[in-house]
Amino acid sequence: MKKALITGITGQDGAYLAQLLLSKGYNVIGVTRQTDSFAFHRLAYLGIDKKIEIAYFDLTDPKAVLACLEQYHPDEIYNLAAQSSVGQSFHIPQETFSFNTMSVMNLLDGVRQFDRKIRFYQASSSEMFGNVSFQNLPIRESLLFHPVSPYGISKASAHWLTVNYREAYGIFTTCGILFNHESALRGENFVIKKLINTALKIQAGKAETLTLGNLAVSRDWGYAPKYVEAMWKMLQQERPGDYIICSGNLSTLQELLLKVFDQLGLDMGKHLRLDQAFMRSLDLGVIYGDNTKAKAELEWEYNLSTDDLIAQLIADEREWMAWGDKNKEV
Numbered sequence: 541m542k543k544a545l546i547t548g549i550t551g552q553d554g555a556y557l558a559q560l561l562l563s564k565g566y567n568v569i570g571v572t573r574q575t576d577s578f579a580f581h582r583l584a585y586l587g588i589d590k591k592i593e594i595a596y597f598d599l600t601d602p603k604a605v606l607a608c609l610e611q612y613h614p615d616e617i618y619n620l621a622a623q624s625s626v627g628q629s630f631h632i633p634q635e636t637f638s639f640n641t642m643s644v645m646n647l648l649d650g651v652r653q654f655d656r657k658i659r660f661y662q663a664s665s666s667e668m669f670g671n672v673s674f675q676n677l678p679i680r681e682s683l684l685f686h687p688v689s690p691y692g693i694s695k696a697s698a699h700w701l702t703v704n705y706r707e708a709y710g711i712f713t714t715c716g717i718l719f720n721h722e723s724a725l726r727g728e729n730f731v732i733k734k735l736i737n738t739a740l741k742i743q744a745g746k747a748e749t750l751t752l753g754n755l756a757v758s759r760d761w762g763y764a765p766k767y768v769e770a771m772w773k774m775l776q777q778e779r780p781g782d783y784i785i786c787s788g789n790l791s792t793l794q795e796l797l798l799k800v801f802d803q804l805g806l807d808m809g810k811h812l813r814l815d816q817a818f819m820r821s822l823d824l825g826v827i828y829g830d831n832t833k834a835k836a837e838l839e840w841e842y843n844l845s846t847d848d849l850i851a852q853l854i855a856d857e858r859e860w861m862a863w864g865d866k867n868k869e870v
């Protein structure tokens with residue numbers, strides 16, 4: 541039985557990836573610093589909270605990382621732990637940068653010291669590219685990084701650390717450069733989750749207003765459960781590489797907002813407010829990617845249109861909210 545260590549197990553991607561690996565017969569160990577039971581609500585929702593062994597420690601402590609590797613000796617490590625909010629990274633830049641780089645350094649160096657045959661996946665991000673000129677769209681793996689947020693800068697550093705351990709020590713390390721990927725398990729501060737969750741509450745008479753920031757941003761939005769499949773595929777290849785994982789579809793936030801309000805029969809004029817507080821010091825205008833390499837080399841499939849995505853997210857959110865109502869104590 542293969543053993544996988546997933547850091548960031550309590551987040552959206554950690555939960556879906558754990559579900560996928562369990563379905564493939566893996567023994568899954570999840571790493572987290574959080575001890576309150578609410579932290580595990582995503583795993584409970586998927587019905588897998590009792591199937592995962594949890595290791596509680598801080599990834600910024602190199603001794604604790606090495607001890608964990610020695611204790612569990614995983615075949616594969618999926619490093620998903622991060623301060624993942626771009627907006628928040630402008631308010632807590634030191635914490636974002638130090639956690640998002642030192643955690644990766646400690647894991648990679650732990651692998652180097654303990655067992656170089658352990659395979660390592662790093663969660664890189666489209667935020668590393670920053671604002672891209674029109675002729676460089678759609679973004680491919682070869683494009684130079686020019687991040688424009690403390691988060692993007694931390695992810696670019698972590699990305700190059702991961703490449704360096706591959707080149708310097710021959711360790712099988714791979715980076716998945718993921719564009720925005722959404723689901724009902726997304727944190728509530730991310731915009732698509734906030735939009736759909738609030739719109740459903742407005743429809744049910746449980747909320748009155750949706751407050752957003754910049755609606756003009758264009759992004760490549762995708763469905764998270766499909767994206768974790770690519771993470772697993774990356775670690776099953778003969779040779780390690782870095783892959784863009786995206787939908788290839790481009791929409792403005794305003795277009796998505798209109799589609800959601802339209803599907804739920806809501807009046808924008810009545811329920812939408814704009815607030816400067818949700819605008820960023822620097823934001824990405826238009827960004828979308830080219831997933832050709834992932835589709836060809838990993839045989840990764842992604843066929844959802846933006847309309848399919850919205851319909852799926854609304855259906856999933858309804859199920860998630862109903863589960864939350866029934867499991868208030870979780």
Ligand SMILES: C[C@H]1O[C@H](OP(=O)(O)OP(=O)(O)OC[C@H]2O[C@@H](n3cnc4c(=O)[nH]c(N)nc43)[C@H](O)[C@@H]2O)[C@@H](O)[C@@H](O)C1=O
Binds near residue numbers: 729
């Ligand atoms: C690939 C990347 O994807 C995610 O980062 P993100 O793109 O910043 O995601 P988000 O949902 O916070 O913002 C998307 C856009 O929506 C705009 N926006 C407008 N109004 C609100 C608003 O009210 N809230 C938020 N959060 N954003 C808003 C906001 O200004 C931004 O342009 C993370 O997974 C990250 O870890 C990652 O790697």
